[in-house]
Amino acid sequence: MSRYAYYPGCSLETMAATYHVSSMEVAHKLGMELEELEDWNCCGATAYSHVDELLATVLCARNLAIAEKQGLSIVAPCNACYKNLWTTNAALKRDPDLAEHMNYALEADDLHYDGSVEVSHIMDAFSTPEVLETIRQKANDRLKGLKVAPYYGCQIVRPRRPGLELSQVDNPQYFEELLRAAGADPVPYAYKLRCCGAALMVTNRRAAVQMVRDLLQNAVDSGAEVIATACPLCQTNLECYQAEVNHAYDADYAMPILYFTQLLGLALGVGVKRLGIGKELVSPDVVLKRAKAAATSQSS
């Protein structure tokens, strides 16, 4: 059984609590153990890097050192947390001076980091060849024919991790494979790697609203019934600000935005409520109706 140190990140305690519960349910179904990182702290998002580089590094170094103490590698469900953790990890592994400086700081919390931890996005953990096979075997019909736009976002693939080919970050396919394994029908979504605007929703509203509009329109044009996301910031911008887009552009988008773990959970037979479905501002009824119809036809 695979076991990871689970780093939820701040959003999964608040806006994205449904991502947290659905990740836990899916991990449980797949026989994967997610042990929450003890007393973890914020990854610093983009704000810490805006203020100071070492400040951003020290925050992530603490989380890495705690994982090392627990003897586990980290999985993170948020694209930004994931990117911050792995870039810091890579910097600490290649730069002994930086590691020494950070270890001096870590002493203040009785911690030390030797660089033994690996960092993955939770989607990586849910899409290894073995896990994909398990999903194929266990998946029911609830997502059959459901047209899903696989929205990767940015920092899940960029900046590129060492060892990856340009094609793997230009046109990755692992999200699509995962959705197919769960029985869904991923649509070709041209904007799947385009930015959701991230914190610009607060600092430059006009820019972010336009970016969200483009993503929604492209999903509609692709024939998607739902956008699946792998990041709490993407989900929040696409879903909670859909009304703002409709206001700004006199539009009537009603595109459900679900976490990929919620869709996976449905396919693995987890109850709707246990996946946190029902807490959206844009109704995901289209997804649920299809799931219900599939369940009915299956039982008849």
Place this chain on the structure above:
Amino acid sequence: MVTTTARPLSFREEVENLLHAEEGASLVRCIQCATCSAVCPVVEFMDHTPRMLIGLINAGMKDEVMASNTFWTCASCYACTEKCPEGIRPADVMYALTRYSLWRDTFDRDWVAPEFSRRFTKTILRTGKSYEPGYAPAFIFEGGFSGMVREMQMGLKLLAKGRMPLIPSRIKRIHNLRSMVARVMPLDGIE
């Protein structure tokens, strides 16, 4: 009298010195091909494109660069960083400029982004975690009164759905975290 032959740092070198832990190529490698500008999803909201900004840095035009909104408009999507044929990491350069602008206090007080980053940082130093409702509401006035009403309506809906906590969460060893940060830089510089 002791004379020194050390020449002052160029502006480009000052910027690059703020990127100690990164591994991008030096800005002198820039060939002005504008790939960064072409792939940037927010370029139309910038007063200088990323290509122009790098050109201005290399030309030592500090005042023009620091007055630009470009680096506060960057969404950190790293599209440019992936595509630069010279291995420059423009998204990281944007971070270097935001740091420079906060240190030297050169940012325009009307901009939301610098104050947002400062506030975010202070929150983390107090609690160890970020807390959206704690700093976001101060900025919703940007949309005027009707924008504020819409934002509040959304907040209430999220509250009703249990997605908006009223009490910020806090890590257990916040004092140790603060001591850690103090070993890296003086806390009074950020608080």
